[in-house]
Amino acid sequence: MATLFPSVFLSPAKTRKHHFSLLRSRSTLSFINSLSSSESNPLPSSVRALWDWFSKEGVISSKTPVKPGVVPEGLGLIATRDIAENDVILEVPRRFWVNPDTVEYSEIGKVCDGLNPWVSVALFLVREKLREDSKWKIYLDVLPETTDATIFWSDEELSELEGTQLLCTTLSVKEYVQMEFMKAEAEIIIPNRQLFPSAITLNDFFWAFGILRSRAFSRLQGQNLVVIPLIDLINHSAGITSEDHIHERTGPAGLFSWDLLFSLRTTVSVTAGEQVKCPKSSNASVKMMFIKVVFIQYGLKKTNSELALDYGFIESTPHRNAYSLTLEVPCSDPFFRDKLDITKLNGLDETTDFEILLGHPLPPKMLPFLRLIALGGTDAFLLDPSLRNSVWGCLEFPVSHANEKIICNVVRDACKYALSCYPTTIDEDEKLMTEGNLRPRLWIAVGIRSGEKKVLHQIDGIFKERELKLDQLEYYKERMLKELCQVGEKGESIPSESK
Numbered sequence: 458m459a460t461l462f463p464s465v466f467l468s469p470a471k472t473r474k475h476h477f478s479l480l481r482s483r484s485t486l487s488f489i490n491s492l493s494s495s496e497s498n499p500l501p502s503s504v505r506a507l508w509d510w511f512s513k514e515g516v517i518s519s520k521t522p523v524k525p526g527v528v529p530e531g532l533g534l535i536a537t538r539d540i541a542e543n544d545v546i547l548e549v550p551r552r553f554w555v556n557p558d559t560v561e562y563s564e565i566g567k568v569c570d571g572l573n574p575w576v577s578v579a580l581f582l583v584r585e586k587l588r589e590d591s592k593w594k595i596y597l598d599v600l601p602e603t604t605d606a607t608i609f610w611s612d613e614e615l616s617e618l619e620g621t622q623l624l625c626t627t628l629s630v631k632e633y634v635q636m637e638f639m640k641a642e643a644e645i646i647i648p649n650r651q652l653f654p655s656a657i658t659l660n661d662f663f664w665a666f667g668i669l670r671s672r673a674f675s676r677l678q679g680q681n682l683v684v685i686p687l688i689d690l691i692n693h694s695a696g697i698t699s700e701d702h703i704h705e706r707t708g709p710a711g712l713f714s715w716d717l718l719f720s721l722r723t724t725v726s727v728t729a730g731e732q733v734k735c736p737k738s739s740n741a742s743v744k745m746m747f748i749k750v751v752f753i754q755y756g757l758k759k760t761n762s763e764l765a766l767d768y769g770f771i772e773s774t775p776h777r778n779a780y781s782l783t784l785e786v787p788c789s790d791p792f793f794r795d796k797l798d799i800t801k802l803n804g805l806d807e808t809t810d811f812e813i814l815l816g817h818p819l820p821p822k823m824l825p826f827l828r829l830i831a832l833g834g835t836d837a838f839l840l841d842p843s844l845r846n847s848v849w850g851c852l853e854f855p856v857s858h859a860n861e862k863i864i865c866n867v868v869r870d871a872c873k874y875a876l877s878c879y880p881t882t883i884d885e886d887e888k889l890m891t892e893g894n895l896r897p898r899l900w901i902a903v904g905i906r907s908g909e910k911k912v913l914h915q916i917d918g919i920f921k922e923r924e925l926k927l928d929q930l931e932y933y934k935e936r937m938l939k940e941l942c943q944v945g946e947k948g949e950s951i952p953s954e955s956k
């Protein structure tokens with residue numbers, strides 16, 4: 458019966474639809490202890506220059522409760538004094554923001570008019586980076602040349618992702634960026650050489666894209682992306698479980714000015730770090746600083762694939778492991794129009810991605826959608842227009858033995874096929890991870906491929922269990938009969954066939 462379905466019905470290895478929004482959801486602050494030697498991690502001069510610049514501009518002062526520091530995640534923000542709940546950590550005035558408005562009021566504003574906002578900000582960043590006299594030079598010097606985000610991986614590094622959805626997504630994002638670059642080059646850069654005197658390469662454009670994906674926030678008022686110097690030094694921690702700590706307000710924006718401020722606050726109080734003697738050291742002058750690093754939550758709903766793609770790290774939290782199943786009503790289906798109608802009525806598209814998380818149940822609309830796609834034969838009466846408003850309710854429960862068997866077969870076959878595309882087993886991956894000493898990118902690759910396989914085994918397990926219970930499930934006709942009997946017990950009329 459599985460052959461009833463064309464191959465487009467369920468395509469697990471299909472590239473996940475990527476929403477090329479560069480917006481990061483609102484973020485959260487918190488404070489985690491970290492032990493760090495202040496002597497062994499000197500602050501780069503570029504970061505000191507940025508701090509001095511912001512001091513001179515009156516953006517930070519002796520009252521600012523954080524300072525930049527070198528932390529395991531690269532640069533980060535460190536608490537310098539006790540901070541009370543809901544205190545402001547940093548506030549950066551609008552004149553230091555980099556967003557589509559910044560581009561609009563710049564020399565390239567006119568030629569970038571109408572461009573996709575992220576493309577215009579990317580062109581702006583690259584152009585400023587290539588200028589010796591850029592007003593933004595002090596900030597741009599602090600930005601990393603690259604991260605461990607998968608768009609920056611070599612072919613050899615990407616080969617470690619063989620079989621994964623993340624590999625497909627990374628390749629399609631790279632293709633998309635390349636296409637946008639070629640378009641921008643042909644339509645904006647080449648026709649306006651006087652504005653872009655230095656050659657801009659695809660690698661430059663990728664750098665800017667990577668910067669935006671890993672550092673841009675979404676504005677609270679209005680949805681345009683924005684990069685905020687200094688605030689973008691904040692790192693992510695799995696330990697932070699809330700996302701709501703960014704505010705915008707109008708306030709003092711320097712020595713004599715008033716402006717819109719992008720403001721980062723905390724909802725938890727924090728006591729600043731203190732100097733302690735290194736316990737193993739006999740030399741009393743060697744001291745370790747017990748520091749409080751300020752972290753945010755980059756997005757509670759982001760999967761490990763999204764974290765790896767955007768930021769270049771993954772978490773060990775199980776539910777960050779996900780697998781996306783793409784379900785589609787095939788246009789060759791004899792009931793295509795009816796099924797599409799029902800799909801739309803219930804808020805789904807003809808092709809819908811269902812993200813399944815490790816340790817979580819299937820998304821609620823997945824089983825009804827599967828049953829709808831599989832609907833045919835003697836069950837096709839449920840597609841009658843007179844049942845249009847009630848059919849989804851029926852699909853939330855098993856329809857018929859045949860229908861349920863089809864969905865089990867199709868999903869299990871798809872899982873088996875997807876699992877056969879990974880060159881390693883979960884055991885092999887876990888052995889690599891426990892042996893340790895993996896380079897960061899290999900660690901990410903191994904974590905991603907083992908996470909995806911775990912989710913596929915979980916999905917397969919769910920449908921295997923269903924398959925074993927096919928004879929015990931209650932189907933539509935039995936449910937209808939039961940309902941009729943209940944009506945009968947209440948003394949109402951019973952249709953003659955049921956008597």
Ligand SMILES: C[S@@+](CC[C@H](N)C(=O)[O-])C[C@H]1O[C@@H](n2cnc3c(N)ncnc32)[C@H](O)[C@@H]1O
Pocket residue numbers: 530531532533600601604605671672689690691692693694695767768769770
């Ligand atoms: C918004 S920036 C934060 C500042 C950054 N650490 C730096 O050195 O400029 C985001 C980047 O920081 C790093 N990062 C943030 N949180 C991290 C974490 N929990 N684990 C590993 N890297 C992290 C990643 O490279 C990520 O792309």
